[in-house]
Amino acid sequence: MLAFILRRLMQSVLVLVVVVLLAFTMFRFVGDPVNQIVSLDTPAEQVAEVRKSLGLDDPVPVQIMRYLYHVVQFDFGISYQFRQPVVDLLAERAPATLELALMSSLISLLVGIPMGVYTALRRDGFFARLFQSISLIGVSLPTFLIGILLIYLFAVTLGWLPSFGRGQVVTVYGRWTTGFLTVSGLKALILPSITLGLYQMTLIMRLVRSEMLEVLRADHIKFARARGLTTHSIHFRHALKSTLVPVITIAGLQLGSIIAFAVITETVFQWPGMGALFLKAVQNVDIPIMAAYLMIISALFVSINMIVDLLYAFVDPRLRTTIKN
Amino acid sequence: MSVPVLEIRNLHVDFKTRHGVLHALNGISFSIARGEVLGVVGESGAGKSLTGSAIIGLLEPPGHIAGGEIYLNGARIDGLDFESMRHIRGKKIGTIFQDPLTSLDPLFRVGEQLIETIRTHLPLDEKQARARAISLLADVGIPAPEKRIDAYPHEFSGGMRQRVVIALALAAEPDLVIADEPTTALDVSVQAQIIEVLKKLCRERGTAVMLITHDMGVIAETADRVAVMYAGRVAEIGPVRSVVQHPQHPYAQGLMGSIPPLDQHPSQLQQIEGSMPRLSAIPKGCAFHPRCPLVIDACHQTQPELRASGESFAACIRAGEAA
């Protein structure tokens, strides 16, 4: 088991190193960072000096090592736009994105799984068909459109929920700003997290449904029926467990994409998160922020992947044995 | 004579498809006495498994019982509601399927599966059920059962898994076990052991067995009586000795053509020229007539009923005539 974890850890580190190299390449070759600092009429010697002070005259491998050295200390450089350390900018906005992503994932799992199970068990029922049709809309409508529709309905027309921002936030543990502790914060979370989670929710629902239908046809379920087990046990003990094993993987990866796709939702709802920051960075060619964002998202994906693998081994005894040997 | 454990009268099973209704079982009748082993043989597609599923009320839609009656210990069980039928499955009728590798739930320990089955049908607490599970595992010949009870199915070999399946089928002391090709998926070297375990346990408990198999050797050694099925009908049924040695129906005669001597390993059924008709193209009259060496004009017209011939019953108007 330990060897397995170590091996997965090694792989993860390798992936992250490649990502850092990519980020470095962005810095080095997408535009000249010096031009971001000096102005058009800066004397040539001064430009050269800036270049030297930034270490851009050193050989590329030295620059890479230096970059890596900074990155592992969470030093992502100074934002060109804000003239502030990138890490501070991101840290300030991370809670908004992470709380939004958490809420969206919860919605997508807590609604998606039961709906998937329901539509599988009541395959030909009216509501099962209805959910199934609605889910098609969820999969095919673009996120921004869903967001705008929700805003139109619940914020503009009905006036129940705010259309932008995080509401009132409270600072806990020193720096973390949370919207979970105030009514306005919670209200502000509703529309964006539905918008962000809807796609994943329908995906999970459809996945659970098809997986469950397949499991219900499996031999071990047939045998469970032949043993006279109760329908409840067959559906919710045996079939559901088999269904959820593959769903874990997908759901884990979904969580990663929820964070990555938050960009669009954050823009629509003017949500002060990392995604909105990233978008602004793209508009202004703020490479340090873009690079840091890239690395953070990759690190998230890689860690989620690892956790999913471990979870998988935890749930599926067959895999556990394979790993042990 | 006492009431048979199982009695089937004129059972019909249909499948409604887009191209019309397919008659998969066409008037099956047979009975199994208390403690008796009935072998069921016939080519693949003859309707053997379907008969088993119909008995335990687990036909998969669109398959359904379209006629006939099924009696368990004299009480009619076809058409019972799901919950009543559930109390019969596992409790009165145990089932063993072909593939032990996929019959067990891979995510639960074999003990959990045994205990759940036991407690579903018997009023035992967790501890008693566990003790019973261990003794069942010991009965089916699993070494160190008090340890193995906590293993997962994948930690057992195919043969051992089928022993666990047998333990599950016998968990609540059923009156009847339906074993649908219980050894077909297994390694040849363990097939005989599995049949031996099944035979021994059922004999000890007085459990009747409906043993579906392709293996004529197994039938000859295990069964008391044998039913030969063809195209959704019983072609011949009778005491194993007479059906094997003096088959009356031309199809049975073809099947028994090459029973291997006992000292050799039993082989599969001998092939008869041609193949069984598809459900959508079952010929009029006797379903076997296109392949029958004894066919006469009358065979094209009427479907023969089972009638006494020799020591058994055969559905053939020329039953008993040598091929």
Ligand SMILES: Nc1ncnc2c1ncn2[C@@H]1O[C@H](COP(=O)(O)OP(=O)(O)O)[C@@H](O)[C@H]1O
């Ligand atoms: N779901 C189904 N739809 C249509 N025909 C079926 C279905 N299931 C089984 N059959 C048909 O019923 C017949 C009997 O099948 P089965 O009982 O499995 O045969 P076997 O004797 O090999 O066990 C076969 O011809 C098979 O094609």
Ligand SMILES: [Mg+2]
């Ligand atoms: Mg079969």
